[in-house]
Every structure is written in C-alpha cells, then in structure tokens.
Amino acid sequence: LEVQCSRNLDQEFVKKSKFKISSSIVQQVLESNQPVLTNDAQNDNRFTGIFSVQGLKLRSVLCVPLRDEEKSIGVLYLDNRFERGVFNRYHLRLIQAFADQAAIALRIAWLLEEAKKREEDLKKSQETIMELNKKLQKELEKQKLRYASAIRKASSPPTKKRPKLKHDYSSIITQSPKMYEIFKVLDKVCNSNVPVLIQGESGTGKELIARALHFNSKRKKKEFVSENCGAIPQTLMESEFFGYEKGAFTGADRRKLGLFEVANGGTLFLDEISEMDPDMQTKLLRVLQEGEIRRVGGKETIKVDVRIISACNKDLAEEVKKNHFREDLFYRLNVITIQLPPLRERKEDIPLLVDYFLTKNAKKMGKPKKSVSQEAMDILLDYDWPGNVRELENEIERACALSKDMITPDILSPTLLSGERVRDEGSKTYQGTLKEILQKEMEEVERRVILQTLERCKWVKSKAAEALGISRPTLDMKMEKYEIHRSV
Secondary structure (H helix, E strand, O other): OOOOOOEOOOOOEOOOHHHOOOHHHHHHHHHHOOOEEEOOHHHOHHHOOOHHHHHHOOOEEEEEEEEEOOEEEEEEEEEEOOOOOOOOHHHHHHHHHHHHHHHHHHHHHHHHHHHHHHHHHHHHOHHHHHHHHHHHHHHHHHHHHHHHHHHHHHHOOOOOOOOOOOOOOOOOOOOOHHHHHHHHHHHHHOOOOOOEEEEOOOOOOHHHHHHHHHHOOOOOOOOEEEEEHHHOOHHHHHHHHHEEOOOOOOOOOOOEEOHHHHOOOOEEEEEOHHHOOHHHHHHHHHHHHHOEEEOEOOOOEEEOOOEEEEEEOOOHHHHHHOOOOOHHHHHHHOOEEEEOOOHHHOHHHHHHHHHHHHHHHHHHHOOOOOEEOHHHHHHHHHOOOOOHHHHHHHHHHHHHHHOOOEEOHHHOOHHHHOOOOOOOHHHOOOOOOHHHHHHHHHHHHHHHHHHHHHHHOOOOHHHHHHHHOOOHHHHHHHHHHOOOOOOO
16 A cells, blocks of 8 residues: 555645555455445444554544546545544545546546657667668668669650651650650641640640641741730730720720731630630630621721630630530630640650750750759659649759759659659549548548647647647547657
8 A cells, every 4th residue: 555645634744644544444445446434433333343443543534436447546535533424425526526537637647657658668769670771771772773674664765666747746745655646636637727725734735736736737937826815804805816006095006916917827826715704705706707806996807817726724615514614615616626644644754854854954054964863763753743744844943953963852842752642532542441441541631630730739739639629648649659740
C-alpha cells in the first residue's frame, strides 16, 4: 500500500501517513471496487476485530475507489476520529464524482507518460533505423539501375520514323503516336477552308496546331492573327474584331482595321472562344454566314475571306448544354474537331521536350547547354503535369536558373519532389475488399484533417484537440499512428 498524497484539516502534510489510515478498509475498497461509508467504525460490525480501525479509534470513515473502467487504480480516503456521522450519502455521491474525474486525469497522465517513454525508445532506436535505411538504400539503387535502363529506352529517339506526311510539322516536338494521328488529320484539312475547333487542356499547344494549319496551307503568305477572346473587354470586343471609323466614338481620331480585315486572305485564330460575349457570338455567326463585316461607325459592308480556327480548354458541347454558348455558332465552328492529349498521356515526349527547352535556354542565355541527371529525369517522367507543356517549360527554365551544369532532383520544384499528382478522381484505381478500401480512404482523410488542424493551430496540440473534438491523448495516439511530425 502506498500513499501518494495526504492532508489534515489544517491542510498540512501528514507524516508517516501510511500508518495513520485503515489499510483494511482501503484494501476492501480496492478489491471490491465499491465505496465504504460508516458513521461509527468502532461499533460497525463490518470492522470488528480489525486492528487498524480499533487502534486508530476511527469514527466516521468515507473511502471511494478511483475507477478505471472495471477496476480500481486507487482510493480517496477520509476519516474523522472524534465525531460520529460526519459523512452521509450526499458526501458519498460528491466524493465519488470527484474520484471519477480524478481517475480520468490520472489515466491521461499515464498515457502522456507512456507516450513520452515511447518517444524516448524511438530516439534510442534511431541508429538501428538509420542502418536499416542504408541497407534499403542499396537495394533501391539496384532497382533504380533497372528502372533507369527502361527510362533511357523511353528517352532515346524513336526507332520508328514519323509516318509519311504531306506537310512539315517539325515545329511540334513529339514522338507520340497520338500526335502523329493528329498530323494525319491536319494533312487532310490544311488546304480546305473549313473551320477547325481545337480542344485540349491549357498548355497542350493549341496555338502550335493552329499555326501548323495556317503555314501548311495555301494561306501561308497571308496573315496569321491570334487573339485570346478572354483577354478582350466586352465593350471593346466589336471594335477589336471589326475595326472602327474615324469619329465613331470619343477618342476614335482615325480609322482602325479590325482583326478580320487584318487577317483577310489568311487565318484568324480565336483562343478561349468559350469566353466570348453572347452578343459578340451573334455577330461572329453573322460574319461566318455572310462573309462580310461592318466597321463600328461605318455604313459600308466589307467582304472578308478569313479561315476561322478556334480553341477552347473547356468542353464546348457542354457549354452549349449549359446555355453558355450559342448552339448554332458551335456547329459553325465545330466542322473539324481536334482533341489534343494532355502531356500525362504522351510522356514519351517529355525527354524530347526537356532537351528542346534546354537547347532553347542555352541559346537565350548564351551559355553551354545543361544536362539532366537520371534521377531528375525519373521525377519529370513520373509527374502528371497538370499545366502540360507550358508547366514543363517553366520548370526547365527555373531549373536552369538555379543549377550549375546539371539539373539534379534537389533543384526541382517542391511539388515535383513531394510526388504530388493531379488526377481525375474517376481514374483512381482501388484494390482490396470494400471494407479495406473504405478504411484506407477514411484513414487518409483523417490524417489530412489532423495535419491541417495542427498547422492552423500552429502545432499547439491542446487547441488542435479541442478543434477536432477529441482528447489530447487521442490526438497524440493518432499522430503516432499516422507518423505526423512537425517539420523543423
């Protein structure tokens, strides 16, 4: 029996307190997990012949268990040796409630102490873990050599030549079969005047395809005019496309030709066509139907011969369904549709594009061409490139600015190094039973929520636990389970 804390009525420590309580009553409460209340222990039949009760001349005694689930982990003991009936049922309920709270506090303290001990054990095993990591690293290097061999094959120039094509598409860096199929379509429509709609994610090279169409056509000696519809204010769109006469509005001190007149005989490339104002969509439809325009402030109609190539990073058919785009204009523009694949679907092009951007950067900076380590190339090949070719070009330009002679993994952006991917949820594959899949998904969500809450609370665990609606020990256990550590 061990007394952790003792006080008398004057709030003073009781010396040798182990010998000043009834160990028999304490033992009874510990074993039964039930409280003991007596108004006169000297005359209570339950304690007849018990030396500690008789020897201490106990009168009023109240002893309640500190309960942890179904067992007692200690007791709260009160006695009075001078008066009978000091404690009653009210005091029993009050002290038991206090004891229950005290037991919870003790449990939390023990959990914290256990967590601290585990942390110390983890620190002691660090050397062992590091040694195991070295062995694992050697094994990974062996695997990486095999992987590098496969990457080099993918990085080498294609053994199969481009298919025989009528026109030159050398300005488009690719060895992708998907792009070769697009070139075959371009061969068929280059010299026709039919409108072409190019669809694809941002950064996939829609303007490059439009330029290839123009400069491989009979219109190549005329102007290729490119305009982003989303960059023109609605109030200026009509005058930008059709031009204006002198005096048409305040500030119009001279005649200005619009994009249609500038592109007359050539090609007008309308990027982000889905962003065009509805009123302007109506006027564009009229131009496509009639083949003529009228300048703002003018009366004369002007015949124009312009091939329209439009582009959009949205599904234009869906925009029509949502009433965001005119259906009749859509059918006028959508005579030939070209769907460009994202870079993640043509990863065989990444080594070629990297080499092209390295050469381009070297010429621009007037410095020797830099190289890319195999490890860095592996990372570039593994990343999904949500920004497509444009994002890859920006990454190479950034890496060239930060590196000396060779681009290594430590030079690459944190997004690439952390292995983050941008994928459609629909493309995610699952393995295992439904219960296993749901469990894994729930754990991923729980880990992410805990980490975000800790960061929001500046890693103050008590605040994070309160925000999450869980106890501090529970938070500690979950942090250990998910290996959540604050980065230094």
